[in-house]
Amino acid sequence: MTTEPGSASTSGAEPADGRGYDLVVLANRLPVDQATGPDGKRCWQRSPGGLVTALHPIMQSRAGAWAGWHGQPETAPAPFTHDGIHLHPIELSDDDVDAYYEGQSNATIWPLYHDAVEQPVFDRRWRQAYHSVNHRFAAAAARLAAPGALVWVHDYHLQLVPGMLRKLRPDLRIGFFLHIPFPPVELFCQLPMRDEIMRGLLGADLVGFQHPQATRNFTRLAAHLLGANHTGGVIKHEGGVTTAATFPISIDVAGQQQLAADPHVRARAGEIRRELGNPRTLVLGVDRLDYTKGIEHRLAAYGELLADGRLDPADTVMVQVAVPSRQRLDQYQALRERVERTVSHVNGRHAGIGRLCVHYLHQSYDRAELAALYLAADVMAVTPLRDGMNLVAKEYVATRTDGTGALVLSEFAGAAAELSQAWTVNPHNLEALKDALAEAAAAGADEQRRRMQPMRFHLRRHDVNRWASAFLGQLDRPARQMPA
Ligand code: ADP
Numbered sequence: 001m002t003t004e005p006g007s008a009s010t011s012g013a014e015p016a017d018g019r020g021y022d023l024v025v026l027a028n029r030l031p032v033d034q035a036t037g038p039d040g041k042r043c044w045q046r047s048p049g050g051l052v053t054a055l056h057p058i059m060q061s062r063a064g065a066w067a068g069w070h071g072q073p074e075t076a077p078a079p080f081t082h083d084g085i086h087l088h089p090i091e092l093s094d095d096d097v098d099a100y101y102e103g104q105s106n107a108t109i110w111p112l113y114h115d116a117v118e119q120p121v122f123d124r125r126w127r128q129a130y131h132s133v134n135h136r137f138a139a140a141a142a143r144l145a146a147p148g149a150l151v152w153v154h155d156y157h158l159q160l161v162p163g164m165l166r167k168l169r170p171d172l173r174i175g176f177f178l179h180i181p182f183p184p185v186e187l188f189c190q191l192p193m194r195d196e197i198m199r200g201l202l203g204a205d206l207v208g209f210q211h212p213q214a215t216r217n218f219t220r221l222a223a224h225l226l227g228a229n230h231t232g233g234v235i236k237h238e239g240g241v242t243t244a245a246t247f248p249i250s251i252d253v254a255g256q257q258q259l260a261a262d263p264h265v266r267a268r269a270g271e272i273r274r275e276l277g278n279p280r281t282l283v284l285g286v287d288r289l290d291y292t293k294g295i296e297h298r299l300a301a302y303g304e305l306l307a308d309g310r311l312d313p314a315d316t317v318m319v320q321v322a323v324p325s326r327q328r329l330d331q332y333q334a335l336r337e338r339v340e341r342t343v344s345h346v347n348g349r350h351a352g353i354g355r356l357c358v359h360y361l362h363q364s365y366d367r368a369e370l371a372a373l374y375l376a377a378d379v380m381a382v383t384p385l386r387d388g389m390n391l392v393a394k395e396y397v398a399t400r401t402d403g404t405g406a407l408v409l410s411e412f413a414g415a416a417a418e419l420s421q422a423w424t425v426n427p428h429n430l431e432a433l434k435d436a437l438a439e440a441a442a443a444g445a446d447e448q449r450r451r452m453q454p455m456r457f458h459l460r461r462h463d464v465n466r467w468a469s470a471f472l473g474q475l476d477r478p479a480r481q482m483p484a
């Protein structure tokens, strides 16, 4: 469903009835993207992500509001309703985009929280911008929320919001979910904003993480940095109580299975294989072009397998889909150059006329095309150096409704805690990565099914709806204990 920009069905930041919304979601991005409709006019379209799919029915039934950035610097559109959800664009100036989004969020916190696989950059101007944009989000939530409402804050861009909002509106139930890893004490302590971020997060009643290790890192930090008491995930600090718990995010499993059954998608999968020359083995990688994803490690391992003769370039093809991401940042531009150089190196050495070894696609695709790729792939290579969860791994498993397909999965992806029957691997160990890819490529249908069935069983019971209800259910429980 689409809505024209400017066709606001509510105006001003406050809700129409003046009472406020019972559920408010805050995330850096709104759950809609601007697109061009069939009539050539600009319009809003629901973003394809799992978070949006999961929250959509809950937001509709609770008449919820979502505040976030609409993706362009400067003037934010007026609040509007799209598909039954009230959307409240938060304005970011050019300077905010530079300092809060690209700087503090994506050049400091993102690399640091991902094991510092790239060197985090520290800049004090970015910290001021992070603080002021977080305050803008907190103030918006304070205006939007009804008395006693639930406010759910998402991800690393907004870690100061719970503490700020708690001061503005002590009546609210505040939840925070971190979609990326939470680092160990020694890494987190490099952050000049470390105390402020911890105090910000401890403003929440409930802080959720993807993996038990992240939850443990957080509770340890609260004790180490702020001297907070904690037992079993319950942290007491300055008269407030925050529960830290693990809620591994998932995908819309039923929706993914429906796509897998769609005759157009199935036909497209066959077409993709034909277009690639009907290879014996199709190896697939699908990632945002991000240095955390281990794309270079994967390409290096694949190149060596071809060079060693363990994979035959005559009947093996790799497709690497790399969605453009954060393209103005130096680290992302440098990564793109390195990846493209490696792709041409592997092709230069092993391709033939009309027969590439690696098809590199630096593009975004719709869900149906991605599902067709998942159906076409014999081996799915998911090899991040560190990843909060990795939904691509779950999407691949959910799409393989006949139980075939081989998933090679980094042990540093959150998904490895659940998808333990995959060929799990340490992507830093090139020989191990080569072995995992070669074994996955050689596995017969029985071996594939033996591994795939329990993963599919697990996913069917742990979809994204279960994730959202588990988090909101826990957030809805007894009120935060305040000092007597
Ligand atoms: P991250 O959130 O770090 O990008 P995830 O694997 O958790 O990594 O989620 C990526 C999401 O983006 C998945 O839902 C996946 O389907 C989607 N995606 C990946 N590649 C593309 C692409 N080329 N075009 C559109 N969506 C993509």
Ligand code: G6P
Residues within 6 Å of the ligand: 028, 029, 155, 156, 179, 180, 325, 326
């Ligand atoms: C990760 C983050 C999200 C972010 C997404 C895309 O999944 O956890 O918060 O929205 O990457 O990154 P972008 O910078 O384009 O929003």
